[in-house]
Amino acid sequence: MENRAFLSRPHQLEQKLAQWKEQAGDRLRLDYEMSYSGHKVYGITLSDWSVPQSDKVAVYAAQPHAHEPATTAGMIDVIEQLVFGRHTTGSATSLDVEKVLAKTIVTFNPIGNPLGSDRSRYDYYDGSQIPNERFWCIMFGEDPDRPGKQWHRYDVFDTREVKAPDPIGIVYEPVDDFRHVEPNRSQLSSYSRLFRRMDAQYRYLYWLDLHQTEFVNSPTQCCILLPLKDAAPQSLHEGNVAWAEEITQAWQEAGYTTISPKHTSYTGVQAEYFRQNWGKVHQRMNRITTEVKNNGADFPADKQMAAEALAIETTLRRLIG
Ligand SMILES: [Zn+2]
Structure with missing residues (x-):
């Protein structure tokens, strides 16, 4: 049975968009990029x-990541609040919607890789259906040379040049007949192209990138990742930390197990992907990343969604003062 409050699929977003447009009228502006697969990747902008x-x-x-569906469900819940004044579950919003819309321009890209989202067999991951080892093979594909093990994590690969898994992992987005990218590691992705299109219009000062991770063998349920160490100038770094601490405190007050904000810890080639794709952004704007527990039996889907929504709500409250 479909979980009515947890909306994360492209067709569910399309249904919501029709309702939002009718209710919000001119307050909602819609942009999109067409993906190579023929999906619309939406930038949904609300303001007065x-x-x-x-x-x-x-x-x-x-x-950016199709295997992290609570990020979509959380964004849909916040848009619902800004348009209808209520959560997707029906309860009233605690946001001052008029003030948010008067003081901010807020853009959501709820599904960065719609093909990946459509290709998932699961609406959400709560640890009840698949072990993490299987989950990682769904994400990145199962290594043809190492059965049961996840394949490589590339920024971009070309099926003419590598022995790719069958099926290819849902984190990847095809950008032509041969090349596939991880959306937040390549400027070729719909996710990256959409940001460039939107940023040209609105010149963002804040970017909340929404993610999930498994927190294997850890009680942690939510945390904020800052950019790689030394990626942001000092003034932006201080702003990132203050913003991250405010979200962390909101999560704690909601009863979630958190750890202090920390820098993205990638090294080697993964860190290089980040430096190439995020260097300029981190020099110019405040940007932080949520990580909310995925595929853990101690953090069910409704809490995953609520934690992502709370991070956005806390951000909006912070920006309106
Ligand atoms: Zn992610």
Whole structure:
């Protein structure tokens, strides 16, 4: 049975979009990039456009990873609050919606890789259906040379040059007949192209990138990752830390197990992918990343969704003062 509050699939987003457009009218502006697979990758922007753009702060929220569906469900819940004044579960929002729309321009990319989302067999991952080893093979594909083990993590690969898994992992997005990219590690992705399109219009100062991870053998349920060490100038770093601590505190007050904000810890080639793709962004704007527990029996889907939504809600409250 479909979990009505946990909406994470492309067709569910399309249904919601129709409702939102009817209710919000001109307050909702819709942009999109076409993916190579023929999906629309949406930038959904809400604001009170009677207020001059120069009097508002622009904030971007996005999901790059198709195997992290609570990020989508959380964004859909927040858009629902900004449009209808209520959560997707029906309860009233605690956000001051008019103030949010008067003081911010907020853009959501709820599904960065719709083909990947469509290709998942599961609406969400709560640890009840598959062990993590299987989950990682769904993400990255199962290594043809090492049965049961996840395949490589590439920024981009070409099926003419590598022995790719069958099926290819759902984290990857095809960008032509041969090349596939991990969306947040390549500028060829719909996720990256959409950001460039939107940023040209609104010049964002804040980017909340929404993710999930398994926190294997750890009680942690939520944490904020800062950019790689030394990636952001000092003033932006201090802003990132203050913002991250505010979200962490909100999670603690909601009863979630957290750890202190920390730098993204990638090294080697994965760190190089980040430096190439995020270097300029981290020099210019505040950007932090949520990590909410995925595929863990101690953190069910409704809590995953609520934790992602709370990170966005806390961000909006912070920006309106
Ligand atoms: Zn992720």
